[in-house]
Amino acid sequence: MVTVTGRRPEVSLRERKRAATISEIKAVALRQLADEGGAMTLRGVSREMGMTVQSLYHYFPSRDELITALIVDGYEGLAGAVEKADAEGPAEPAGERLLRLARAYRQWAIDHRAEFLLIFGTPVPGYRAPDPGPTIGAARRLGAAFAGAVFAGWSAEQIARLELPRPDPLLARTLQAGAEQVAPHLPAPAYGIFIELWGRMHGLVMLEILHHLPWLTPLDAATSYYESATLHLVSDLEHRRTGCTPARARR
Template sequence: MEIKEVALRLMAEGGPGAITLRAIAREMAMTANAVYSYFPARDDLITALIRDVYSDLADALVTARDALPAEDAAGRILAWACAFRYWALQNPEGFRLIYGDPVPGYRAPEGGAAPEAEHRVCAGLTGLAAGAWSHAEAMYADTGFEWSDFDPKLVAEVQEEFPGLPPAAVAIALRIWGHLHGLVSLEILGHLRTQTTNPDKLYRNEIGHLIRALGLTLHTTNP
C-alpha cells in the first residue's frame, strides 16, 4: 500500500517522529480524512508497518536457513546471518523501525505489534543454538546459566518447543543474535562508513569466528 511506503520514506528522511497521518496526506495530495479511512490513528499505521516489516524479515531468515539441511548447523547459522544483513541493507527503514529507536509516543497493542513474526525469529535463533548444542556443550555446559536468568515467557516457549535444551543453549541463542545485530546496526546507522571499506568481509569474518567458537566447522562461505 502506498501509504505505508510513504510512511517509511518519511521516517528515512526525518526519523521515526516524522510519521504522522497528516504528513502522509500532504505527501500523497490527499485529505487527512482520506488517510484516516485506512488507518483510524497513527498507531494503527505504525502497528501495520511493524507487522509487515517483521513478517518480511522472518520469511527471509527462515527461507535462507531452510535452504540447508538441519544437520548443517554451521551453514544454517551463516545463511541466517547473511540473510539478516542483506535484508537490513535492502530495508534500512524497516530495520530501524523494529530494532532502532521507538517511534515517539507509539503504544503497541497488547501482546506486541508483530507477535507471530517475533516468535518465529526468536524460535529460529533458538533453533540455531539447538542445532549447535551437541558441538558446543563441552565448552558451554558449565557457564552457570539457570532458567531464572531469562524472561519467564521466553523460558516457557523454549521448554515447550525445544524440550531438553538447557539454559546455556538459550544464552548461545542470545549470543548469536548479539553478534548479528551488533555489526549490522553499526552498518545501518552509518558508523562503519569511515572505519572499513569492506563491511561484508568484516561481518563474515565475525560470523565465522562465532561458528568456530561453537565448535562447528563451516564447509562453505557462500550460503
C-alpha cells in the same frame, strides 16, 4: 469481496485498489519516519498522497495502527528472508547453516535499511506497541528461525548440560520466560547463549547500518569482516557444544 470463478478465486477491483492504496500509505509513512526522525503523522501522510485525513482513517484509524502495520511488515520481511535462506540447504553442517542465515539477515538489513531501523532502532516517539499484539508474533517468527539454526546438530543431552556462568535464580527465571516466547524447547542456559550469539551478529549489522564502521567502507570489505566474525561465532558455539559432550562420546 472474493468471488470464485471455476477453481480460481478472483479479487475484486475494489479490493485491488484498496491493497494498492494501503501499500502506498505504508511506503509514504515509512519514508517520513526515516526522513523526519519519527515525526510521521496521518495528516502529513494524507497531504503527501493528496487525500483527506478522513479518507486515510478508513485504512488506518490511528498513527499507532499504521506504525504497528509497518513494524509487522518489517519483522515478517526479515523473517521470510531468513527462513528462505534456511530452506535453501537444511542438510548442510550446522555452522554453514548459521552462516547462511546470518548472511541473509545482514543483506535484508542493507536492502531494507528504513524497515530494519524501524524495528530495531530508536523507538518512534509516542508509539507504544500493543501487548499482546501482532508485533510479538512477528518477532517470534524471526527468533524461532535463528534458534533452530543455533542449536542444529546439538543433542538433547548436550543442550541439557549447559549451565549459566554462575547461579542466578532471577536470571534463570527471566531467560526461561523469554524462551517460552521464542523457543519453548530450550532451557534457560541455552536461551541465554542464543541471545548472546544473536546479539553479537545483530550488533555488527547495526554498527554497519548506522555507519559506525567507516574503515569498512568498501562493501566487499564489510562483507568479508562480517563473515569472518560469524565464523568466530560458529567456532565458539561448536566449542561450547563439544564441552557439553560426555567424555564417553568423545572417545
